[in-house]
Amino acid sequence: GAGVSQSPRYKVAKRGQDVALRCDPISGHVSLFWYQQALGQGPEFLTYFQNEAQLDKSGLPSDRFFAERPEGSVSTLKIQRTQQEDSAVYLCASSRPSYSTDTQYFGPGTRLTVL
Amino acid sequence: SQQGEEDPQALSIQEGENATMNCSYKTSINNLQWYRQNSGRGLVHLILIRSNEREKHSGRLRVTLDTSKKSSSLLITASRAADTASYFCATGLYNFNKFYFGSGTKLNVKP
Numbered sequence: 475g476a477g478v479s480q481s482p483r484y485k486v487a488k489r490g491q492d493v494a495l496r497c498d499p500i501s502g503h504v505s506l507f508w509y510q511q512a513l514g515q516g517p518e519f520l521t522y523f524q525n526e527a528q529l530d531k532s533g534l535p536s537d538r539f540f541a542e543r544p545e546g547s548v549s550t551l552k553i554q555r556t557q558q559e560d561s562a563v564y565l566c567a568s569s570r571p572s573y574s575t576d577t578q579y580f581g582p583g584t585r586l587t588v589l
Numbered sequence: 590s591q592q593g594e595e596d597p598q599a600l601s602i603q604e605g606e607n608a609t610m611n612c613s614y615k616t617s618i619n620n621l622q623w624y625r626q627n628s629g630r631g632l633v634h635l636i637l638i639r640s641n642e643r644e645k646h647s648g649r650l651r652v653t654l655d656t657s658k659k660s661s662s663l664l665i666t667a668s669r670a671a672d673t674a675s676y677f678c679a680t681g682l683y684n685f686n687k688f689y690f691g692s693g694t695k696l697n698v699k700p
Binding site: 478507509514515516517518519522530533565567576577578579580581582583 | 620622624630631632633634637677679681687688689690691692693
């Protein structure tokens with residue numbers, strides 16, 4: 475079946491621009507996660523949704539980062555006024571159960587480069 | 590930090606050899622998972638081991654968990670060039686809706 479998809483796969487933005495990254499989770503998966511992965515590092519948690527409810531946003535690095543999942547399916551991660559330190563791969567993952575610490579299925583990621 | 594940390598950071602072996610990588614963590618966990626990431630790709634789930642389990646197998650993979658030492662190991666037997674990738678452990682904590690990833694072990698299997 476279809477896995478987690480993300481778009482765009484690559485995004486180049488000029489410093490100060492706003493960007494929106496999309497995640498399509500596996501159909502029927504309740505939980506959705508966003509991670510940020512810097513070069514040579516492991517993924518760092520950003521935020522977690524259970525259906526449309528954002529239950530944990532403790533990993534969002536600043537108020538320039540905003541995520542939503544209005545209908546409990548597709549999610550968008552928005553970064554306002556991008557900075558060079560925002561350059562990273564942004565990974566989305568989904569999980570079937572409502573308890574979140576179970577197997578997460580990852581998308582291919584969006585590589586964001588801020589010039 | 591509550592992250593799992595993998596050891597070694599890099600490992601280079603010949604095809605056919607076994608590869609062992611370790612993960613240490615700091616706090617009590619609900620479960621621990623291992624993921625593989627090929628260059629430029631997303632993470633692929635390999636195996637999940639729960640805190641009340643000590644060992645799990647999946648094909649050529651063997652994972653052990655020692656909660657008293659707060660450590661886990663991933664063994665890949667009879668390695669293949671296609672196993673070349675970065676391997677991450679991720680710890681899931683009780684009552685926390687997130688996983689903590691280490692910085693990974695970069696495995697290179699030479700043909």
